[in-house]
Amino acid sequence: MRKDILDPLRDLSQTAPQKIALRSHDRADTSVSQLLQIIDTVHAHFVEHGVEPGSRIATILPNRPETAVAILAVASFATSVPLNPAYALDETKRLLVQSGVTHLITDTTIMADATAAAIALDIPILQLVPLAGPTGAFRLAPHKPQRRTVAADTPDAGLRSSTALVLQTSGSTGTPKRVPLSAENLISSAWNVARSIELGPADICLNMMPMFHIGALVDLLLAPLYAGGSTAFAGGISSEAFFRGLQHFHPTWSQAVPTVLRDLLAHGATGEDARLFRDLRFIRAVSQPLPTRLQEEFEDKFGTRLVPMFGMTETAGLITSTPLDRLRLKPGSVGVPFGPQVMICDSLGNEVTAGKRGEVLISGPSVMSAYEGDAAVSRDTFRGDWLCSGDEGFIDDEGFLFLTGRLKDIINRGGEKISPQEIDMILSDHPNIAEAAAFAMPHPSLGEEVAVAVVPRDRTTLETSDIIDHLRGRTANFKIPRTVIFLDKLPRVPSGKLDRRALPELAGATVQARSHIAPASPLAKTLAAMWTSVLKVPVIGMEDNFFDLGGDSLSATNLALLLEERFGRDIPVSALFDAPTLREMEQVLSARVSCESAKRRLAPEIYSAVRLATAAWRGKRRDDSLVLGRNTFGKKRAFFWVCQSMWQFECLSEGLDPDRPFYILSSLSNTRVKSDENTQKLARYYVSEILGIQPEGPYLIGGFCQGGVVAFEIATMLKASGHAVSLLCLQDRFVAKPYDGELALFWGKRGWFCAYDLNDQPERAWAKYYSGPISVFYSSADHDDLHKPPYVDDFTQQLEKEFERVELSQPSANSRLLQPMKRLDRRCFASTIRAQVPTFMRQGSRRSIKVAITNTSPVPWEPTEKSGIILATRWRSLDKSHGYALDARLPLGKEIKPSATAIMELQIKVPMRNLPMFLDIDLVEDGICWFGGAGRSGLRRLVIPLAPDWRS
Missing domain, CATH: 2.60.40.10 (Immunoglobulins)
Structure with a gap:
């Protein structure tokens, strides 16, 4: 007869039946005896509805107290299979079949997708109906009578009978696997958790983790209940739910992933929010490494200690935990073993000495016996009784475990082995980085190259150079990433762990290594010949990196001199570092060369008219360019603006951020050659000039009046050639042509040259042509006064706010949600x-x-x-x-x-x-x-x- 996960609670009910077990915001507290009564009633419902002890019952339910009680009730009677409600229909069907599910419990909030999957498989459905009264109380009602057919992939009966809980691994390092856990595994791990953090009857846990996660079930439910304490359900997984829970329940501890900890840090103010933490003894940091900077900032701000730990679904949770004794703190460590045994082995399975890196192996009563449905994976995962975690780490002289990364994530750069986690931790110390994750990008000759994804902190701007500069001197040169991408947030699996495998796709990498691509264009072939001359490398491919092939500062200088001699253009060495591959170098040089050829292609009368109109404009002008610049050494993203007069240029340049390069382009409005055809030619020329100034997007483009028409054509041409335009700003100008990018419209009092002069509902016209996001701003100034004080000050402030918003990928507070309208035949x-x-x-x-x-x-x-x-x-x-x-x-x-x-x-x-x-x-x-x-x-x-x- 197998153990029952409720046995410790039944023992507790004999001595303290009225002890509070469960709490929630909108229901009465539930005592231990009431909780057991609810579960006994559910067991009676099971018998009534044909559920047997050998049944497998899936729960697809929202994150509520009833879900926790339902999982406990099933796990103590049959086998519980909690599933993520966010799974798609096809994935839900697949998991129901693979897990051998015989019954499904769901409720009205999840019904549509869950029932569709169960009905398609002829699985009986039980509907969970919450009841008024104590927290977690509910009844079960059949959705409709159904006849059960045996699933094709049913686990062995012997394994099923000993299994209390089946969970899906997070899938952060491979295909998700099914983990069967017995009551013995769960009970052992729960007591280990209670012992590791010294839980007792006075402790109140704040639970805000998803119920299909091992941490929510063992750490935040069974462990506090076994210790005689209670669990309070936060009612959500957010900063707001957490602070509300602190205020309502006064918990003594909780746990969260570093992502949530960052949100709490960003959300909490220094006043009342910080005082709410006074009852918390600690917060456990789970699921992923805890950056030292995050720990220091959090503890300094809230005065609550963070306790890093290490656990796996396969071990029913806890493996190691940081001791609560502050005298034994070791930054970067995940603590010492609490229950399971931990060993570090080399690639041959030999145990290594203290301080040496190797794979982390675990053994003990909380470790599962095998994966379900994949004997081959189980054989590869176990070495005797030892579970191979797939994590790399070392144990120091005092028995503290330090994790250095996932073995499957190790980047093999031409034979050099690089741990992404090492780079993650270095970047986490940068004051303007919220999160960072290194990953492997395919490389044609090295096999893999280092890349990194960075999430900037709110209201900060980062450039690739900032990331590289922070890493230089802190790690070896071969570990410095060649690719840096900026994201709003890092991809995560449902449990909250980093999904490092998703990063290459976000960076535009292919699944397989790229093959050698020979230079095709005359310019690329010329460049390749120069590389061969400088680097003495016979074969050069388009994706080859100048510095990976042996290039250094001296050879880069030599190449720059060759380029200047060949093309007659000053090519700064820094441009070679910014565009190190042959493809990138070709693009940069092509933009500079095409700028010259574009000038030759532009009709002389157009060139002369614009040059004459802008002759007195004050700004930096490259050679015989028609574009003038201000603040050209600024570090922010450049803004390209098309207008008609010098004083418009002067007024705007004074109001914009002095750290933002500002380039002015003239329209043909005040010339004798103004025409639609010439406007197209001028816009095409300006595109070549812009690419010479800023070879890569995204671009910030804008224009006033007729300049708005030119700006519109520039943005359209850039997008058509594959370049990103993050924002197009049109001031007092409506252009009746299709545009699918993000727009900011700035209208004066009379709204000249916009849909207002022909219609009192201009949004209808916008909706016929503009399919992207639209932000709208209004001014009380007439058309000719928009660039005079004080109106121009408001305009430049609005521009800077829009630039900052789009760079942070935030929605606009002035957005218009327009229903698409069909244009007239x-x-x-x-x-x-x-x-x-x-x-x-x-x-x-x-x-x-x-x-x-x-x-x-x-x-x-x-x-x-x-x-x-x-x-x-x-x-x-x-x-x-x-x-x-x-x-x-x-x-x-x-x-x-x-x-x-x-x-x-x-x-x-x-x-x-x-x-x-x-x-x-x-x-x-x-x-x-x-x-x-x-x-x-x-x-x-x-x-x-x-x-x-x-x-x-």
Whole structure:
């Protein structure tokens, strides 16, 4: 007869039946005797619904007290298989089959996906229904009668009968495996936890870990209950839930992964939040290494000790733990064994002496007997009675274990073995780094190369050079990463552990090592020949790294001199360090060379017009470039701005961050060569200039008025060539062309050149063309005053906030959520408009004009609500150069079919001055364009003034 995980609780109920066991925010406390009564009632439900002691019951439930009680009830009666509710339908079905599940317990919040998986496999479903009263109370009800078919992959009956709990490993280092744990394993580990942290009846544990995790079930549930203490459920897995739990329950201890500890550190203020920690004796740091800097900052801020430990699902949790005796603290260690035996072995299985690195092996009553369903993996995992953890580490003279990394994560760089965790810990000491994780990237000649993913702290900006500089001098040169990526957060498996295997894909690495790619372009072949001359290496591939092939500072200087001699361009040595592969070096040099050729391709009249218009503009100009720069040595990401005048450049450069390089580009607005065709040519030229200044994205682009049109074309061309544009800023300009990137729109009081001048609902027009995120800002300034104080100060502050936001990948506080709208069929723009308009009208008078509009297109005109089409009037000067804002507008109230005519009545007001003028009557699409510009449409009548009738 197997042991029962409830035996220690039944013993406790004999001496302290009223001792509080479970607590929650919205339910009454549950005593030990009440908890046992609830579980006994659940056992009766099992018998009633056909569950037998040999059954395997999966639980797919939210993270609530009832889930914990349900798992306890199942594990003490049959075999419990807790599953992550976040699993996809197909993965849930696979795990149900592989685990040999006979029944499923779920509830209404998870029902849809869980029941679909069970129904597809003909697995009986029991619905968990929470009950009012003590914490964790519930009843079970059948979802509907079903007939059970035997799963194809059913574990051995002998293993099943001795198994209380089956958990899935986190999968952080390989394919998740099924771990069967007996009651003996669980009881042994729970008592080890209680002993390691000196738990007693006065202790209250705050539990905020997922219930399918070994730590939530053994460390935070069984261990405190066995010791006579209690567990309080935080009601969530977040900083808010944690602080709320501190305030409500006054716990004496808890545990969390370093990711949550960082969130607590960022969330907690120095006042009341810190005082809430006064009852905590400690917090256990679990699942992954605890950086020393994080531990110091956390303990200094909150005054609560962090206790690092080491455990595995395969050992039912605890292996080693840091002693609570502060005199025995050893930074970087995960403590000493508490229960299991620990041994360090070399690759041949021989135990090594103290201080030497090797694989960590574990043995003892809490260790599982074998994995389920994979005998080969089990054989490879065990050496006799010893479980191979897959972790590398060493034990010092006093028996403290230090982990140095996962063996499967070791980076083999041309025979040099590098532990990613060593790099992680060095980077964790950088004041502006929240988290970092090193990983292997494929390399064609070295096999693997070092890369690192970095999460900057809030409101900080990091560059690749900052990461490299921090590592230099702290570790060997061959360990310094060649690739650095910046992320908002590191990828994690459901248990919260780092998913290091996901990082190469995020960095754009392929699964298999890249093959040799020979140089193809003339420029690449020329560069390869130069490398061969300098490095004496016969064969050079596009992915080869100059410094990996033996290059150093001296050879880089020699190469730079060759490049300058060959191309006539000053190539700084630093550019070679920033672009060390042949492919990257080709791109950098190509951008510099193409900049020259682009100047030659730009029509002389366009080049001369822009050069003349910007001749007096003050700024740094490279050679005969048309682009001027300010703050060009700033460390922040550069901003490229297109405008019309020097004073706009001056005002903006004074307001922007002086550490941000600012480059100004001129539109053709004030030149005689302004045209759509020339604007395209100029934008294409500017792209080549920008790539010469900043070869890689993401880019910050913007423009004012007609400059916004040029900026729009630049951003579109950059994106089309594969470059990232993180933000496009348009000031007082709407461009009616598709764009799927992130936009920031800045509108003045009258909203010139935007959808406002043709429509009072411009969002409709934006939604027809702009499919990416949109941030919108407004100013009370007129168009010509937007770059004058104090309006320009607000604008530059808004720009800097937007730059910081997109660099941190944060959402905008001024975002517009627009429903996509279909653009009109271009065939719509065909119509006939007739109206009787008097030739003579009094200035300032109001007139009513009947208009007949006929749809001469083959497409029906839908009502304005769907199509955005309106009937409108405008007054235009005799030379047609100036148009006022709309004088009158009328929506289409109903559909107008092809060849159909609608009669509408417009109320116009004659201007007080500037007559004679033309009165235009035409259809308008959503503030985007007049029909007259695209098809046969519109009515124009010259209006000659009569003297105003002042008596009226």
